[in-house]
Amino acid sequence: MSRKNQLMDYIKQGFITFFLSLITLGPLAAWQLQGYEVSGSLLRAFRLSLALAVFRVIQMGINSRKQAAKKEVKGIDLSSNNGSRSLSGIFQWENHSQGTKLFLSAVLLVAALAPMFGGNYALTVGITAFIYVLLGLGLNIVVGLAGLLDLGFVAFYAVGAYSYALGAEHWGMGFWAAIPFAAGLAALLGCLLAFPVLRMHGDYLAIVTLGFGEIIRLILNNWLEFTGGPNGIKAPYPSLFGLEFTRSARIEGGTTFHEFLGIEYSSDYRYMFIYATLLLVVACTIFAVSKLKNMSIGRAWEALREDEIACRSLGINHVTVKLSAFAMGASIAGVAGVFFASYQGFINPTSFSFFESALILAIVVLGGLGSIPGVIMAAIVLTVLPELLRQFAEYRILIFGISMVGMMIWKPRGMMANVRARLKVKPTQQSAKT
Amino acid sequence: MDSHILIQQLANGLVLGSTYGLIAVGYTMVYGIIGMINFAHGDIYMVSAYLTALVLALLGASVSPLVALILAFVLVVGLTAVFGFSIERIAYKPLRKSPRLAPLISAIGVSLILQNYVQITQGARNQAVPTLIPGGLEWNVGGGVVGITWVQVMIIVVSQLAMGALTWMISRTALGRACRATEQDPKMAAILGINTDRIIATVFTLGAAMAAVAGVLVTLNYGSFDFSIGFVTGIKAFTAAVLGGIGSLPGAMIGGLLLGLSESLFSGFVNSDYKDVFAFSLLVLVLIFKPSGLLGRPQVEKV
Numbered sequence: 249m250s251r252k253n254q255l256m257d258y259i260k261q262g263f264i265t266f267f268l269s270l271i272t273l274g275p276l277a278a279w280q281l282q283g284y285e286v287s288g289s290l291l292r293a294f295r296l297s298l299a300l301a302v303f304r305v306i307q308m309g310i311n312s313r314k315q316a317a318k319k320e321v322k323g324i325d326l327s328s329n330n331g332s333r334s335l336s337g338i339f340q341w342e343n344h345s346q347g348t349k350l351f352l353s354a355v356l357l358v359a360a361l362a363p364m365f366g367g368n369y370a371l372t373v374g375i376t377a378f379i380y381v382l383l384g385l386g387l388n389i390v391v392g393l394a395g396l397l398d399l400g401f402v403a404f405y406a407v408g409a410y411s412y413a414l415g416a417e418h419w420g421m422g423f424w425a426a427i428p429f430a431a432g433l434a435a436l437l438g439c440l441l442a443f444p445v446l447r448m449h450g451d452y453l454a455i456v457t458l459g460f461g462e463i464i465r466l467i468l469n470n471w472l473e474f475t476g477g478p479n480g481i482k483a484p485y486p487s488l489f490g491l492e493f494t495r496s497a498r499i500e501g502g503t504t505f506h507e508f509l510g511i512e513y514s515s516d517y518r519y520m521f522i523y524a525t526l527l528l529v530v531a532c533t534i535f536a537v538s539k540l541k542n543m544s545i546g547r548a549w550e551a552l553r554e555d556e557i558a559c560r561s562l563g564i565n566h567v568t569v570k571l572s573a574f575a576m577g578a579s580i581a582g583v584a585g586v587f588f589a590s591y592q593g594f595i596n597p598t599s600f601s602f603f604e605s606a607l608i609l610a611i612v613v614l615g616g617l618g619s620i621p622g623v624i625m626a627a628i629v630l631t632v633l634p635e636l637l638r639q640f641a642e643y644r645i646l647i648f649g650i651s652m653v654g655m656m657i658w659k660p661r662g663m664m665a666n667v668r669a670r671l672k673v674k675p676t677q678q679s680a681k682t
Numbered sequence: 683m684d685s686h687i688l689i690q691q692l693a694n695g696l697v698l699g700s701t702y703g704l705i706a707v708g709y710t711m712v713y714g715i716i717g718m719i720n721f722a723h724g725d726i727y728m729v730s731a732y733l734t735a736l737v738l739a740l741l742g743a744s745v746s747p748l749v750a751l752i753l754a755f756v757l758v759v760g761l762t763a764v765f766g767f768s769i770e771r772i773a774y775k776p777l778r779k780s781p782r783l784a785p786l787i788s789a790i791g792v793s794l795i796l797q798n799y800v801q802i803t804q805g806a807r808n809q810a811v812p813t814l815i816p817g818g819l820e821w822n823v824g825g826g827v828v829g830i831t832w833v834q835v836m837i838i839v840v841s842q843l844a845m846g847a848l849t850w851m852i853s854r855t856a857l858g859r860a861c862r863a864t865e866q867d868p869k870m871a872a873i874l875g876i877n878t879d880r881i882i883a884t885v886f887t888l889g890a891a892m893a894a895v896a897g898v899l900v901t902l903n904y905g906s907f908d909f910s911i912g913f914v915t916g917i918k919a920f921t922a923a924v925l926g927g928i929g930s931l932p933g934a935m936i937g938g939l940l941l942g943l944s945e946s947l948f949s950g951f952v953n954s955d956y957k958d959v960f961a962f963s964l965l966v967l968v969l970i971f972k973p974s975g976l977l978g979r980p981q982v983e984k985v
Contacts, residue, residue, distance in 0.1 A: 272764055279740065455965065470959070649791040652790060
C-alpha cells in the first residue's frame with residue numbers, strides 16, 4: 249500500500265470512528281437526565297468522539313508498524329542441524345521456572361517486610377490485595393488451568409464468609425476451626441455444582457455457574473431468619489490460642505491479646521495478625537498450586553482445557569478431573585471468604601454480587617490464564633491501583649472493562665503468559681564444534 | 683385461588699413475557715450464527731431505556747404524545763442498532779478466530795463498560811420518564827377488578843408486530859436467506875459468495891434493534907430504571923432463549939411468554955421475593971436436563 253493510500257485510510261477510519269462514537273456514546277455524554285428534563289451540551293460528546301478517533305488512528309499506526317516488524321522476523325534455520333544427530337542433540341528443555349521462583353520470592357519478601365513500613369492503612373490494603381490473590385489463584389485453577397469458565401465463583405467466597413459468621417453465631421465456631429470447615433463446605437458445594445454441569449462446556453457452563461452464583465446471593469438476601477438478609481450478619485474477629493484481639497474479652501473470664509502480653513491496646517495488632525496469617529495462607533496456596541500444576545492432576549486439567557474428547561479417548565477420567573478442579577478452586581475461595589469475614593467483622597450479600605465475580609475473572613484474565621505469577625501481580629495491581637488513584641475511582645470499572653476487551657484482542661494470553669516447560673532448538677554454535 | 687388474581691397475573695405475565703421474547707431474539711440469533719453468548723445484550727437494552735428517557739425529555743411537551751412516541755421509537759431503535767453494530771465491530775469481530783472463551787470475556791468487558799459509562803454520564807440514581815399514555819381497560823371478574831393499561835396493550839401488540847416483521851424478514855427476504863445460510867454453515871455460505879462478516883454484523887444490529895423496541899416499551903410501562911437493570915433482564919431473556927431452544931426465532935418468543943407467565947404466576951401465588959431465584963433455577967434446570975430447549979435442535983459434539 250502506498251503512503252498516500254495509507255494516509256487516506258487513516259483519515260477515513262478516523263472519521264468513521266468519530267461519527268460512530270458520536271452516534272452511540274454521544275447522546276449519553278451530551279445530555280444528562282435531571283428528572284423529566286435534561287441538561288448539558290453537545291461539546292462533551294464532540295470531545296469524547298474526537299479523543300476516540302485520535303486513539304483509533306494511533307492504534308492503526310501501531311498495528312501497521314507491528315505487522316511490518318513481523319515480516320522481518322526469520323524462521324529458525326533447522327537445516328544447519330544435520331540429520332545424523334539425535335533429537336536430544338537438537339532440542340533442549342527451555343526452563344522458565346527460575347524467573348517465576350525469583351518473582352514469587354520477591355513478592356513474598358516485600359509482602360512480609362511491608363507492615364514494618366506501612367501503617368494501619370497499608371495493612372488493610374494489603375489484606376484486601378491478598379484476599380484477591382487467593383480468589384484469583386482459586387479461579388485460576390477452574391478457568392485458567394481446567395478451562396471451565398465459572399461466572400459464579402463469588403458463591404464459594406460467600407459460602408466461606410457466611411459459614412464462618414453463621415458458625416460463630418450458632419455453634420460458637422472459632423476462626424481456626426472455620427478455615428477447614430469453610431474450605432470443606434465450599435469444596436462440597438463446588439462438587440455439587442460440578443456434577444450437573446459435567447456434560448456442558450464453554451458458554452452454557454458460564455451461564456449455569458452465573459445463575460448458581462446469583463441464586464446463592466438471592467437466597468442470602470431473602471432468607472431473613474437465617475442469614476439476616478440485606479442487613480447482614482456480624483462475624484467475630486479472629487483469635488490466637490484463645491487470645492482475642494478486642495479491647496475487652498467477649499467471653500467471661502477470657503484474656504485478650506494485649507492483656508496477655510501486658511501491652512497497650514491497639515487495633516493494629518488485629519490487622520497485623522490477620523495480615524500475617526493471610527500471608528502464610530497465600531504462600532502455602534501458591535506453593536500447593538504450583539506443585540499441583542506439575543502433578544498429573546494439573547497436567548490433566550490443562551489437557552482437558554485443550555481438548556476434552558482427546559483426553560477422554562486417552563483414558564483421562566473427565567469426571568474426577570473436573571470435580572477436582574471445581575473443588576480445589578472452591579475451597580480456596582472458601583478460605584478467602586473466612587478471612588474477608590473476620591477482617592470486615594461484618595458481611596452482607598452486597599459484597600457477593602456478580603461484579604465481584606467479574607472482578608476476579610478480570611484478575612485471572614489480565615494476569616494470564618493459568619499463570620500463577622500473572623494472577624498474583626494482577627490481583628495486587630487491581631486492588632492497590634484504585635487505592636492510589638482515588639480521584640479516578642468512578643472510572644475503575646470502566647478501565648476494568650476496557651482492559652478486559654483490549655487484553656482479549658491484543659494480548660489474549662495476559663500480562664504474564666502461562667508458559668509450560670517445553671523443548672526448544674539448541675543454539676547452532678554447538679553443532680559447529682561437534 | 684381467586685380467579686381475578688389469576689387472570690391479572692396471566693395478563694401481567696403476557697406483558698412481561700413479550701418483552702423477554704423481544705430481548706431473547708438478540709441472544710438466540712447471535713448464538714445461532716456465531717455460537718457465542720452476547721453478554722452485553724442486556725446492557726444494550728439498558729442503554730435503550732436511557733435513550734428513550736433522553737429523547738422524551740428533549741422533546742418535552744412541545745409535541746403531542748403520539749408524535750413523541752413515534753419519534754422515540756424511530757430514534758431509539760436507530761441509535762441502539764448502531765450501538766449493536768459498533769460493539770460487534772470493536773469487541774467481537776477481531777476475536778472471530780480465537781478460542782471460545784475470548785469473545786465471552788470480551789463481552790463481559792463490554793457489559794462492564796456500558797454500565798459504568800452510563801453510570802458516569804448519567805449518575806447512579808434511579809431515572810424516570812413521564813407517563814405518556816394514561817388510562818387502560820378494566821373488567822369485573824369474579825369479585826375483583828382485572829386491569830390492563832393501554833401501554834401494556836401496546837407492548838403485546840407492538841412486540842407481536844416486531845416479531846412478525848423479523849420472522850418475515852428472516853424467512854422471505856434475500857438478507858434473511860443469507861442469514862439462515864450463514865447460520866447453517868458459515869464456511870459454505872462464504873464460498874457461495876455471501877459476505878458472512880456483514881451478515882454477522884446485521885444479526886447484531888437486528889438483535890440490538892429488537893432489544894431497543896423492548897427498551898422503549900418497558901420504559902414507558904414501568905417509568906423508572908437505573909444503570910443496572912440490564913443484568914437481571916439480560917439473564918432472564920437468555921433463560922427465555924434457552925427455554926424456547928437457542929437458535930430458534932419462534933422459540934425465543936414462546937420461551938419469553940412461558941417464562942413471563944410462569945414468573946408472574948410464581949410471584950402472584952408463591953412468593954414474590956424469590957421470583958428471580960425461580961427464574962434462575964429454571965435456567966439452570968433447563969440447561970441441565972434439556973439444553974436444546976423446546977424448539978431447538980440437539981447439539982452434536984464433533985471432533
